[in-house]
Amino acid sequence: MNRIPLRILRRTLSTAPRPAATAASILDHALTKVPTHGWTTAAVAAAARDLDLSPAASGLAAQPIALVSHFLTQALSFTLHDADDQLHELATPHERLRLLCRIRLRQTLPLRDRWPEALALLAQPQNLPRATGHLMELASELCYAADVRAANLDWYAERSALAAAYLATELYLCEDRSPDSQLTWRFLDSRLDEIQGARALCSGASTYASQFSRNIYNIFASQGFK
Incomplete structure (x- = not known):
């Protein structure tokens, strides 16, 4: 089985978006969705889709x-x-x-x-x-x-x-x-x-x-x- 070189794995982990940063980005963008979707999970989900991010991974899916x-x-x-x-x-x-x-x-x-x-x-x-x-x-x-x-x-x-x-x-x-x-x-x-x-x-x-x-x-x- 091919293994990912350690130096690449470290670089990938260090540059991956952190959950807190991901959540903040989604919420910032979700505010622009409020006029259409209200203060709902739909607004959060729409923002996450626009940013190609996962609201579930950031802990925002049901909040x-x-x-x-x-x-x-x-x-x-x-x-x-x-x-x-x-x-x-x-x-x-x-x-x-x-x-x-x-x-x-x-x-x-x-x-x-x-x-x-x-x-x-x-x-x-x-x-x-x-x-x-x-x-x-x-x-x-x-x-x-x-x-x-x-x-x-x-x-x-x-x-x-x-x-x-x-x-x-x-x-x-x-x-x-x-x-x-x-x-x-x-x-x-x-x-x-x-x-x-x-x-x-x-x-x-x-x-x-x-x-x-x-x-x-x-x-x-x-x-x-x-």
């Missing part, structure tokens, strides 16, 4: 939630990068937070017709820990980038409030057809103003946190999670 998770990670990374050169021009944390939220929401805009499907996936009980993890990471990173100080409120309360405001605005965006999404930006401004008002009205951080945590639960419940 449409992986596509949603990939988008959330990529969108947050882009937001922080895109806002970096603009934040220093804004005088207050409130203004910086508004800019960051707008940039992030614009990542969802091209996919807004399909975004309720993504939220429905995230709201499934088995995916809820991942969903809340992404949401709290978003809130934490945006607060940090905006230099939001907790003042008399604890870290969790501040970020829970922003998470609820952001999620509510994202849902509003899905239905908004106003020019340049102007109604969405007004809605966002109102939610951020409410956070400022709640800071003044709520004397205890626990009260403040529980108020917005309930809002997060109610929003997910509206998407099918009970």
